[in-house]
Amino acid sequence: MSVLIFIDHADGHVKKSSLEVLTYGAKVAAQLGTTAEGLLLGTVTEDLAALGKYGVSKIHQVANEALNHLDTQVYAAAIAEAVTATGATVLVFSHTPTGKAVAARVSAKLKAGLVTGACALPDTSNGFVVKKGVFSGKAFANVSIQTPVKIISLNPNSYMTVAGEGTATVAPLAVAVGAAKVKVTAVNKVSGDVPLTEADIVVSGGRGLKGPENWGILLDLAKSLGAATACSRPVGDAHWRPHHEHVGQTGVQVAPNLYIAVGISGAIQHLAGVNRSKIIVVINKDPEAPFFKAADYGIVGDAFEVLPKLTEAIKKMKASA
């Protein structure tokens, strides 16, 4: 009986989303009066023992380089075997592309109930109930898992990562590693940018910016804040911005600390992808834009005038801080 946390990595480094689930998983373990352990498939260059500061006592590593690329069949078999070998009764993923690819497979393999998109600690006072976002962020469902092994896939940015003291022991784990049937032939990272789903701050532009040639002022603002950039669906559809920046009900769902919407009307489908953001700022020249109803702060004004001034003001604040 322990909590096992899946640790994802890329380019030799543990992903930020994994630090969040380590903290979360450790808290689940504390709640259940058991220990939290990590599971890492593949190899990294950083010191895994240091992950102990997120509350895990042990990291099981299947140090096989073949696992540095994701094949869901191979991963699911290895993870399922690790769950059995470590006697884990709760398995935690981050609901990132990797988590989405793997958690469901493991669930079917182990016949272990899965809740994806979890957004809070489970309620273990009577059974095991996990809160998750449904209707694309417009509501939450409380879902009870009935099976002996339980799997939670936590929405990124729903739990505060906390680093304390401590080191973990790193132990090699021997599990069968099958031959991959999926061959990865190219990896195209959007280099230099902050990945959208991991970003603390997102600056997003809509049709109000009129055309791709006007994105400079938005990129400047994003840069001054170290923010990732996003856009509304029509902007992605018109190829003003790459389609992976499209947020909303039919695009990426984000939940940053701060979401700044510029020239976006705030259609219900757009809001569905961003309304889990902690603070929403809306800049729109139309005081009647529906987005203001979902916002914490707003400026009624022309983006072409407001953005450059805002960027300057932020730079000034940062310089004096």
Added chain:
Amino acid sequence: MKILVCVSKTPDTTSKVAFTDGNTKFDEAGVQWIINPYDEWYSLVRAIELKERDASIAIHLVTVGGADTEPIIRKALALGGDEAIRVNSDSTDSYYIAAQIAEIARQGGYDLIFTGKETLDYNGSSIGGMVAELVDAPYISLATKFDLEGTTATVTREIEGGEEVAEVTLPAVVSCQKGVAEQRIPNMRGIMAARTKPLKVVEPVAADALTTVIGFELPPAKAGVKLVDAENVEELVRLLHEEAKAI
């Protein structure tokens, strides 16, 4: 070549989200149902595009749902599926639903199974992975591009902070999202043809439900927007820094 496209119904994206029966049931009053956009715009349309290139491809649709899902299936058939199977069950447990689809998949001997990336109501993102596991096939999720050459599929999929190109030999399960295809509108000929296309109803096989939804909640309402004058952006910066502690 046989392609199985999984389709489900979901409330129209403008539907008011409310609950009844002590917050245990979604309030369906006045709700318009649509085909889940990920199933329709991306996976079904891509299957149709593949068939337009190679007429020997058969497209079968499968849905797990009650009789009230039939208008959705007819619409999907109007877009271009050849025939449809409805597994008669109202279950909302992903594993139970995946077990039904896996059963249809095994019987039909499909080369390719498409799902949408997730449904707009439960946002599970689980069916594809579960079906793949149950039929022991490779699974590529969150595809943004899908190409087929003989029995080799080349798929671009979303990863954190970018994309990755992967190759797989069929059979395989693929979940689709934006980029794979463009939305289409069914035409009159399609709508007429859909009326006579086969829609088979089968009873579910025995399977366990692993989870139960015990209740719903709505998010707390926002306190209301604080407006800052456009001439005074410094004030916004101050509020974000000192009050919201967001920058």
